[in-house]
Amino acid sequence: MEKDITNGSIIRKWLEGELSQEEMEAIKSSDAYDDYKKIIDTVNVLNVPEYDIDKEYFKIQNLRNKKQKPVKQLKKWLYTAAAILLFSLGYFYFTTQPTGYQSGFGEQVAVTLPDNSKVLLNANSSIEFVESKWKKERTVELVGEGFFEVEKGSKFLVKTSEGIVEVLGTEFNVSVQPDFFEVICLEGKVKATDSKQNETILTKGMGYRAILGDTHKWNFSSAKPSWIHGESSFNNSPLKQVLIAFQNQYNITFINKNIDENQRFTGSFTHDNFNTALKTLFDAMEISYTFEEERKIVLFKSE
Secondary structure, three states, rough: OOOOOOHHHHHHHHOOOOOHOOOOOOOHHHOOOOHHHHHHHHOOOOOOOOOOHHHHHHHHHOOHHHOOOOOHHHHHHHHHHHHHHHHHHHHHHOOOOOOEEEEOOOOOOEEEOOOOOOOEOOOEEEEEEEEEEEEEOOEEEEEEEEEEEEOOOOOEEOOOEEEEEEEEEOEEEEEEOOEEEEEEEEOOOOEEEOOOOOEEEEEEEEEEEEEOOEEEEEOOOOOOOHHHHEEEEEEEEEEEHHHHHHHHHHEEEEEOOOOEEEEEEEEEEEOHHHHHHHHHHHHHHOOEEEEEEEEEEEEEEEE
């Protein structure tokens, strides 16, 4: 039977090295064993000041006039302090661990945040947030692409490696890849700050993009991001970002022979049919392709 690792007597015996082999094997099967072991290892290497037992004994004896050695009491005090520290560290450790969600290739994942705000992750994307801090700090970290429907309230931040989006309550989409940061506002108002600290305010129907320090704003009329409905659409986007989006949907790898990945693409491809998506994208760009392996596609210029 699995030992309750949070039981006080078990923790005390563990700290004092009094667990039997059978008990030790039992708690190793606990889901929380690895986390508590890290904390206990930390407690064991703490530097406890040297304690002159004889000297303190005579002090205590003179003060209390009792004939008992404080060694046992000291040991008990040390283990009590260690146990308190253990539980304090454990509480801090578990309550500050982020909650995370990850979507797979060609998959969308819907997430409800602690304040009932909603996030829909596009393919091969992820978010993290610390639930215990949510009332004071509505902050999520995004990798990839996500559509947000934020409940009104305190400041809401979306942090990425390429920039930050700040809102109070609205609908918006964020897409981020290395050296690429894009925000479109579908309702309300958002503030986007890219990695170069360029700030811009977006209202409904406005988009902003930063690529290697170059910025661009545009207007659009769609009510929702097209990828929610099974189609990836692009407006004057670098081919590099289009290829990443394609790979995220279909779990394939492109091998570029002589293609300029900075050339721009305006158009879309479907998420429902691999061959149709390939033809739609590369015919429009006048790019030829061949399969090197089942999941590897070589791109080259059409003759």
